[in-house]
Amino acid sequence: MNRPLIATFVSLILLPLVDASSADDAQPPRLSLWKNHAPIDGDKFEEADAWITVHRAEKGNGTAVVICPGGGYGGLVTGAEGHGIAQWLNRHGITGVVLEYRLPAGRSFVPLLDAQRALRTVRANAKDWGVDPSRVGIMGFSAGGHLASTAGTHFDAGDANAADPLNRPGCRPDFMILVYPVITMDESTHRGSRNNLLGAAPSEELIELFSNEKQVTSKTPPTFLAHALDDKPVPIENSRAFYNALQTKKVPAQLLELPSGGHGLNGYKGPMWDAWQEQSLAWLEPLHNIRNAVQ
Secondary structure, X not given: OOOOOEOOOOOOOOOOOEOHHHHOOOOOOEEEOOOOOEEXXXXXXXXXXXXXXXXXXXXXXXXXXXXXXXXXXXXXXXXXXXXXXXXXXXXXXXXXXXXXXXXXXXXXXXXXXXHHHHHHHHHHXXXXXXXXXXXXXXXXXXXXXXXXXXXXXXXXOOOOOOOOHHHOOOOOOOOEEEEOOOOOOOOOOOHXXXXXXXXXXXXXXXXXXXXXXXXXXXXXXXEEEEEEOOOOOOOOHHHHHHHHHHHHOOOOEEEEEEOOOOOOHHHHOOHHHHHHHHHHHHHHHHHHOOOOOOO
């Protein structure tokens, strides 16, 4: 198995509740996923919600990406790792769907249920939103990268006979873009993310289930990863382990090892930040014929 080279860079509906903020047509709609009746696990529910904000491209190319901001599973960085990313995607014809997932506080399946619901919702509304339901990907940063990779390793085909129309589409992402992601729940993890997701004393079974490098199969979606060599909070071993697992299962994948930038890539700006954006679009081009004419 060849290790990826450290890159050098050149310039290089069926929808519930709409939040009141969407009343202004200039703002992208923010939509409820659960109508304040959100599942926790099995038959348990809570009076809480998750939300998606749908940034549609002016000239869409049919591709959509559900965006999972980071925040250590204890908060959500919805600016630079959410709406800012959606606006960047829009400039390339891609619909960006920012997911405000519920914070787990030890309820391990809550963020995954929200991500799955978001993917189903995009597919259920694909025609109205100008999206091809076979071109719906997911992107995540840091702990949001863990959530995105969890959605890419824990999915189903939907239930065509479900009473809830939003449970009919499948929730497998068609591709993943993971930027400095938390992947494992083992020793190389970000401890705060693990504690928030799994609790202070998780079982070995739970650690295994949410160590996504151990959950890769041949059906895991094609994946682009980017990670800085000097990332201290989330070591690059996270991305390497996932990349190696994808290679073993012969899943198309690319790992961009950035020489510097740390966690957050110098505050979401500069050549390292530009590099993953440019190269992820180049990687996506042959998969989904992404138009890159608008910079």
